[in-house]
Amino acid sequence: xxxxxxxxxxxxxxxxxxxxxxxxxxxxxxxxxxxxxxxxxxxxxxxxxxxxxxxxxxxxxxxxxxxxxxxxxxxxxxxxxxxxxxxxxxxxxxxxxxxxxxxxxxxxxxxxxxxxxxxxxxxxxxxxxxxxxxxxxxxxxxxxxxxxxxxxxxxxxxxxxxxxxxxxxxxxxxxxxxxxxxxxxxxxxxxxxxxxxxxxxxxxxxxxxxxxxxxxxxxxxxxxxxxxxxxxxxxxxxxxxxxxxxxxxxxxxxxxxxxxxxxxxxxxxxxxxxxxxxxxxxxxxxxxxxxxxxxxxxxxxxxxxxxxxxxxxxxxxxxxxxxxxxxxxxxxxxxxxxxxxxxxxxxxxxxxxxxxxxxxxxxxxxxxxxxxxxxxxxxxxxxxxxxxxxxxxxxxxxxxxxx
Numbered sequence: 001x002x003x004x005x006x007x008x009x010x011x012x013x014x015x016x017x018x019x020x021x022x023x024x025x026x027x028x029x030x031x032x033x034x035x036x037x038x039x040x041x042x043x044x045x046x047x048x049x050x051x052x053x054x055x056x057x058x059x060x061x062x063x064x065x066x067x068x069x070x071x072x073x074x075x076x077x078x079x080x081x082x083x084x085x086x087x088x089x090x091x092x093x094x095x096x097x098x099x100x101x102x103x104x105x106x107x108x109x110x111x112x113x114x115x116x117x118x119x120x121x122x123x124x125x126x127x128x129x130x131x132x133x134x135x136x137x138x139x140x141x142x143x144x145x146x147x148x149x150x151x152x153x154x155x156x157x158x159x160x161x162x163x164x165x166x167x168x169x170x171x172x173x174x175x176x177x178x179x180x181x182x183x184x185x186x187x188x189x190x191x192x193x194x195x196x197x198x199x200x201x202x203x204x205x206x207x208x209x210x211x212x213x214x215x216x217x218x219x220x221x222x223x224x225x226x227x228x229x230x231x232x233x234x235x236x237x238x239x240x241x242x243x244x245x246x247x248x249x250x251x252x253x254x255x256x257x258x259x260x261x262x263x264x265x266x267x268x269x270x271x272x273x274x275x276x277x278x279x280x281x282x283x284x285x286x287x288x289x290x291x292x293x294x295x296x297x298x299x300x301x302x303x304x305x306x307x308x309x310x311x312x313x314x315x316x317x318x319x320x321x322x323x324x325x326x327x328x329x330x331x332x333x334x335x336x337x338x339x340x341x342x343x344x345x346x347x348x349x350x351x352x353x354x355x356x357x358x359x360x361x362x363x364x365x366x367x368x369x370x371x372x373x374x375x376x377x378x379x380x381x382x383x384x385x386x387x388x389x390x391x392x393x394x395x396x397x398x399x400x401x402x403x
Contacts, residue, residue, distance in 0.1 A: 006112040007100075007234075008126055009152035010093060012133070012141045013161035015106035017048035019085050020075050022138040031056065031072040033065050037252045038076050041330075045077065049161055085137055092136035096128045101149070101237075107156075109149045119166060126164050147172075147232035153185050169232035173207035176230065181206060191218075206230070245275045245283075246335035258326045261290055267380055268334040269317055273310040276336055277364055282306040283336035286316050293328035306340050307348075309356040310377075 012018065017032040031051035033044035044051075044060045054069035065072055086105050093099055093108055100111045116125055126143040133141050144155025146167040154176070155165040167175050181187050181195060181203060198217050200206050206214075207230050214223035225235045247268040255264065265288055276283055287301040300320040304312060313336070348354045363375045 006117045006122060006145070006147055007149045007152040008097070008110045008112055008122065008129065009144045009146075009149065009156045010089075010108045010110070010129060010133070010141050011144070011153070011156040011160075012089060012106040012139050014046070014048050014052075015139075016046035016077065016082055017051070017075075018139050019082055019137075020078075021048065023081065024075075027073055027075070031069045033060070033062075033072050033074050034077050035062060035074050036077055036250045038074075039253060042250065044074075085139075088136050089133055089139070089141075092132040093129055095132050096125060103153075107153070109152065111149075112145075119168065123164065123166060130162075130164065148229055148234045149237075150185055150229045150235075151176075151232065154179070154183065157183065167232075172232045173203075173230050176207065177202075177204045179203045241341075242279055242281060242339055244335050244337045244339060245272050245279070245281070246333065247272055248331060248333040250331050251329060256329055258324075258329070261326055261329045261332055262321065263380070264332050265290075265317065265321075265334060266314060266377070268332065269313050270310050270377060270380065272334050272336050273308070273313055273360070274364060274367075276339060277308045277361060279339075280342050281336075281339035282308050282342055283313065284338035284340060285336070286313055286320075287333075287335045287337060288317060288320060289333040290326055290329050291331040291333075292326055293330055295327045298322060298326070301337075305353075306346075307353070307357070308342065308360060309353065310360050311356050312353075 016034045020032055020034065021027045021030075029050065030048075031054060032048040033051055033056060034046040035042050036045055040062050042062055044056060044058060044062065044065055046058055047056050047060070047065075051065070051069055051072055054072070056065045056069050056072060060068070062074060065074070082105060089106075090099060090102065090108065093110070097110050097113070097116070099108050101109045103109055112122060112125070116122055122145045126145055130141055130143055133139060140162040142156045142160045142163040142165075144152045144158065144165050144167070146152040146155045147169045151167050151172075155167045156163070158165040176184075181200070182189075182192055184203070187195070194217060195201075195206065200209070200217070209217075209227075211224050211227040214227045215221065217223055218226065228235050249264060249268065251261070251264070255261070269286070269288075273283075283304060284306050285301060285303050287299070289297060289299040291297045300322075302316050302320055304316050307313065348357055366375050367373070
């Protein structure tokens with residue numbers, strides 16, 4: 001039925017809100033909004049299906065959420081719970097079949113084996129996956145089965161929540177005609193504008209174009225890849241590499257002062273440096289920023305010799321930090337750019353730089369063995385609990401790394 005490239009895609013329904021509803025039975029069946037901090041000036045970063053029916057969607061300000069849905073339960077996010085539940089979901093899926101790619105905190109793509117590619121076998125396997133996830137976590141998920149991974153993801157969205165949808169190659173592309181263009185993964189506002197400029201306003205029209213037409217609209221080989229996906233061909237993913245590592249935090253009211261902002265930035269630099277080392281990269285640029293309510297945002301950036309040393313990055317930050325009082329800071333950002341694989345970056349030239357690198361690698365090993373805060377900078381003492389793990393979306397934080 002599918003040929004050589006059949007896929008099964010798992011998408012947990014309203015993940016963050018559903019995890020809270022399962023963990024707190026009193027929330028079951030109630031409208032739920034997940035918020036990063038317990039303040040009225042924030043927004044919902046995830047919502048339950050019950051809340052969505054009242055018009056409360058991701059990004060909805062808290063005040064608007066209360067107006068649209070007076071009975072909504074606003075729950076402060078618990079990232080560590082979501083990360084640990086994610087691990088249990090993956091374990092459950094693997095009891096049924098191997099996972100080819102973890103796509104996000106609530107999504108996984110699985111290539112089907114040669115003996116699992118008839119419609120009956122694929123659907124039976126999908127039902128086992130759904131049952132395994134629910135048995136292990138109490139969560140419902142929607143599963144899509146299709147000839148390639150992109151269409152399997154599309155299929156998983158068609159029957160939400162708790163759905164199971166099959167797209168057969170022989171039903172393509174007509175099976176897609178009822179979808180909006182931006183129902184297709186990767187077609188966002190900018191691509192939608194470009195498609196409209198070329199007279200493409202619906203999926204039927206998109207599927208009618210030639211391979212060369214789509215290459216012209218995308219202005220790259222990606223257009224040809226889309227032409228093939230829409231016809232059920234299995235298109236291998238393009239190899240990519242990490243080019244930056246970054247963190248941002250919304251500040252709770254108690255930390256909206258200059259001293260706390262500086263401490264938070266130091267902490268996030270330490271965390272970003274540990275992540276870069278874990279991934280095997282050296283950074284060549286550090287960027288830091290603070291967004292404020294009552295004054296323009298402050299941003300600064302500086303080039304650094306390719307480094308894995310937290311000390312080096314903190315020295316650069318010290319030179320960038322303005323020292324001026326910040327009025328009503330609400331968000332901080334840290335990014336390490338222009339990452340190089342350590343094999344390409346080469347050995348540090350001077351003995352002191354090599355010693356710093358080796359020191360921080362040793363710190364990473366100790367923290368991996370004894371706990372993420374077994375060894376940390378003295379300057380961070382008393383601040384570790386003030387920097388919670390962020391809510392994970394596409395990138396799942398490593399709980400072994402500093403919070």
